Amino acid sequence: MRLEHLSASEFRNLERVEIDFSPRFTILHGHNGAGKTNVLEALYLISTVRSFRSAELGPLVRHGQTQTRVEVTGRISGLGVTSTLCVTLERGTRSTRRAASADGKLVRSGAAFYGRLPAILFTPEDLNVLRGSPGGRRRFLDRVLFARDRAHIGDIQTYEKLLRSRNHVLRGADQARGTRDRDAMLEAYELRLSETGARIWTRRDQLVEELRGAVTEGFAQIHGKAPQADITYSSHVQGFLREQGRTEDAERATADVSARAQVLHRALQDRRGLDLMRGTTSLGPHRDDFEMTLNGQSAAKYASQGQSRALVLAFKIAELQTSRAALGRAPVLLLDDVSSELDPTRTGQLFQALAREVEQCVLTTTSPRFIPLPDELERSYLAVAGGVITTSGATLSG
Ligand SMILES: Nc1ncnc2c1ncn2[C@@H]1O[C@H](COP(=O)(O)OP(=O)(O)OP(=O)(O)O)[C@@H](O)[C@H]1O
Ligand SMILES: [Mg+2]
Known part of the structure; x- marks a missing residue:
């Protein structure tokens, strides 16, 4: 599925957001704590009906609220038809109830919902995987x-x-x-x-x-x-x-x-x-x-920080290529805050490789100047501040 639009309400610090995605690269930029990763988490929720940050889904509901709703509209590759996927979470005293629907119809089994929006996620925590447990x-x-x-x-x-x-x-x-x-x-x-x-x-x-x-x-x-x-x-x-x-x-x-x-x-x-x-x-x-x-x-024993990071990123690119071969379409890449620690040459090479290998990517950064995308690549910039998202005219120098 190619992502077109995300509507989210009462999701973490995002009270109400409407986002249009670029068919290629969408760059969410903003200060720490602005709500950038929350957007990726909302997309991941549609992809897997889970969070990558907490085992429980309750924390995804905005403080002081009992319900959150995330809806994604996208175009199904090959078929050219539009589909809408929706997940709602309702926080109760004991547990959080989740409900998923596709094109307005309730999908009861997780298995039947899972994979409608194929996505590959990369977070800063993944970078420690080689030295971790x-x-x-x-x-x-x-x-x-x-x-x-x-x-x-x-x-x-x-x-x-x-x-x-x-x-x-x-x-x-x-x-x-x-x-x-x-x-x-x-x-x-x-x-x-x-x-x-x-x-x-x-x-x-x-x-x-x-x-x-x-x-x-x-x-x-x-x-x-x-x-x-x-x-x-x-x-x-x-x-x-x-x-x-x-x-x-x-x-x-x-x-x-x-x-x-x-x-x-x-x-x-x-x-x-x-x-x-x-x-x-x-x-x-x-x-x-x-x-x-x-x-x-x-x-794990000998590589430098930058080399370890490049290795894990290479793994993710490999995952993307093989998933594309297996699924017949490229998954959306959700890239959280990747480029710190790579030197400028390697960062440039990384984004060139991504531009070649990835169809659609949503990524977060504290500043667009960390994301040197090739000039010809189609992209859009969204500024995130205090859970509010606005289209920004940011460029590489932004
Ligand atoms: N359930 C919730 N209700 C309201 N706000 C929340 C909730 N959960 C988290 N937050 C707030 O969301 C913000 C964090 O958002 P997010 O992790 O998306 O930030 P970020 O822009 O990715 O920042 P960084 O650059 O530091 O990674 C914090 O201010 C946090 O307090
Ligand atoms: Mg973040």
Whole structure:
């Protein structure tokens, strides 16, 4: 979908806004706390029916109000017809009710609404992903997959639930049961964990493999040809098998989903004794990770700030290219405050690469002079101040 218009009322500090988007780049600029990221959050809400800033949706409703409404109008690529997507949130005392509708019709299931406005989000927090925790990196990968494959969300939720159940039994919380009962329960959880886990592992591994070439290329475009960037997925189970000298098992594991499930199942069974002692599941895709490298050296350990930023941006450009191939249309890029920390040459190269790769982009910045877009690129500037948005005549010198 190509974004045309956003109406939002009582959304965070945006009391009532009406925004027209450029078919290419829309630049929201304003001081800290003005409400720029809030606009991206409203668009993200239409894309995913979630927030990227809080797990709960209540905080999205403007202080002192009980309801917020966000509506997006856009043109469906290929079909040339206009569609309107709307999400309302109603804050109650206990929870926040959400309702989504498309062209005036209520859409009850999240799955049926999700993906009507395909969007890729990039926030300043993403920049720390390489130096952050493995959990942060797994979520980073999973978010890419959520946008492509609804089944991944379900698998992650199921896996986490199974993990909690197995850990519960491991910790002996069911001591009333005999050893035989306990083992039967563990066996049942292990089987299901390995089936679900194998799908999660496979999707993530395939994603990284799919992005690899484009990451190298994207980094070269932003940063320069040297050093060479790469990305690899590291499976915790494979690492464990190699450590045990079971290299054949480790290699065989990547044949397909069922090979992965078998390997995972056996490994979980092998570790059961140890896991019982520790009271936790020590092995599986919940311990997996990915690594980005420059000339083969770990970026987390050796890359500069600017290089790390360029690597993560290259990942996002790669995601965009492959999503476009998968969806048949380019997702909208939501770019929150990206360019600080890149030097002027790299910032220029980044925006040239974005202008080439991205169809439509909504981005925020404290000043338009941080956004050196190519002269010929169609764009519009919107000034944000105190939750009020006005069309601005800003230019590069603004
Ligand atoms: N529920 C809410 N009701 C009213 N105001 C809110 C609510 N939630 C957040 N705000 C206000 O919104 C503002 C933050 O907006 P936003 O995060 O979009 O700023 P920003 O322009 O992106 O700033 P920065 O440049 O610092 O990132 C803050 O002033 C905050 O107090
Ligand atoms: Mg912001």
